[in-house]
Amino acid sequence: MPTSPDSVTHCPPEAGQARPRLAPSALNWLGVVPFFLFALLFLILPTATLMIGAFQDANGHFTLGNIAKLFDDSILSAYWISFEVSAASALGGGLIGLLLALAAIQGGLPGWIRPTLMTFSGVASNFAGIPLSFAFLSTLGRMGLVTVLLRNYADFDLYSTGFSILSFIGLTLTYLYFQIPLMVLIVTPAIDGLRAEWREACESLGGSSLAYWWHIALPILWPSILGSTLLLFANAFGAVATAYALTGSSLNIVPILLYAQIRGDVLHDQNLGYALALGMIVVTGLSNAGYIWLRSRAERGRE
């Protein structure tokens, strides 16, 4: 990619040397104005205004009171449950997704498995939200297929164990449905980057399969795996629709709390809502920053 922003071909010859450089470069900037205007109006300003609101009281004066209120027990526990669900579904999804991708790419399975897995992952990672919660209610709800089959044929009452689809475990299981395929999609390029020569070199030096994975493949894949898991974490942390349709407001997680706050059901404190939103951005922002940093490390390592 040439770095000089403009080449002589775009200056009409009759303009001559006297034409000021400013004009074409100003015109160049004009071409990206719609995009930046759109991003400013519908992405950056709305987010910025919330961040400012988080540090203001109802009269617009500066305060740290809203941030302090985030550390109240009820709100802190909402963040904690959100953190647990997101972490559990990210770790589980990351591990299972990685194993699935490894099996499909390097497991010596029939050739049709990989494209099938990829297509299905594309579908399943987008099959989130309300329909997904319906599907899990039909599967593991009180009248769900698996619940009923277990009760009728295995004489095992799932719900007597304290299990509920509306609980932490239920929500995590549901989130895994889109987390696992997402992991497959993100981590596949990294696995493709493992060269066959490395394994051959390891084997010719007498290294076992375990040695290959422990000393070669894992150290190379590690930043990609960790980074992808962070992305899954952020993905789960911001999800509203699935949890809302599944549990209503019975499970106290941050996105649901914020949703209820915006609808005006609870809290009744607009500025506390802004602080809640700021907290969410901080959490998802940090995990995404971690993802980007780890990905650039992984790319550098590959070159």
Place this chain on the structure above:
Amino acid sequence: MAIAIGTIYFLLPLIATFEFSLKMNRDGYSFEAYKVVLSDPGFQATFGYSTLMAVLTIIVGILLVVPTAYWIQLKLPRLRPLVEFITLLPLVIPAIVIVFGYLKLYNSSAWLPLTGNDRATDFLLMCSYVTLALPYLYRSIDAGLRAIDVRTLTEAAESLGASWPSILLQVIFPNVKSAILSGAFLTFAVVIGEFTMASLLGRPAFGPYLQLIGANRAYEPSALAIIAFLVTWASMGLIQVFARNARPARKTA
């Protein structure tokens, strides 16, 4: 082994949902729930509304992203990291936070009261969907543009006397058609059942309708989940079809 467990985990909920959706009639399996859902005026209205929203989102998104990505590639490559960063922001900032910002910034007493009446709110909802679609659209279209020689094509068209609009419409668009289409179908899949934005902006979209039915009915939600799954599947399938058709065409181009 991993594949077998994975297959069971992913197929079981679909089978269970399908089985459940057939049980509306007490005396055996039937498609009664589908009949009820499809003939519900609420379904038709909200599905139509969301389809229209998705189409508008795709058109506006393409008109916004293609010229920008093209211009960045041709004239301002220095800006690429910044633009890429901005297009990834909707994945970082949760949708619920973005829409909360809209409600604060564009409320009825604000300088730009976009939530003031229904048409303006529809516009705001469409913009919110374009925002959500940015990461998918930009990545898909940018990859498409990188695969062709934008500079040579542009210079060839310029030397033939083409104007900027006709370069974009007649030279660039057709060459990245498959990238645009795959971004468009992904956008469709994301927008059609979207809940958070539509619900909090109070518009009659398919997502809030799904939630309403889920809270009040027994068998219809399963039928709706199957329909939603088929729509997602169709969108992804079409992406595959266009991607496959594009590859040989690019080689001969």
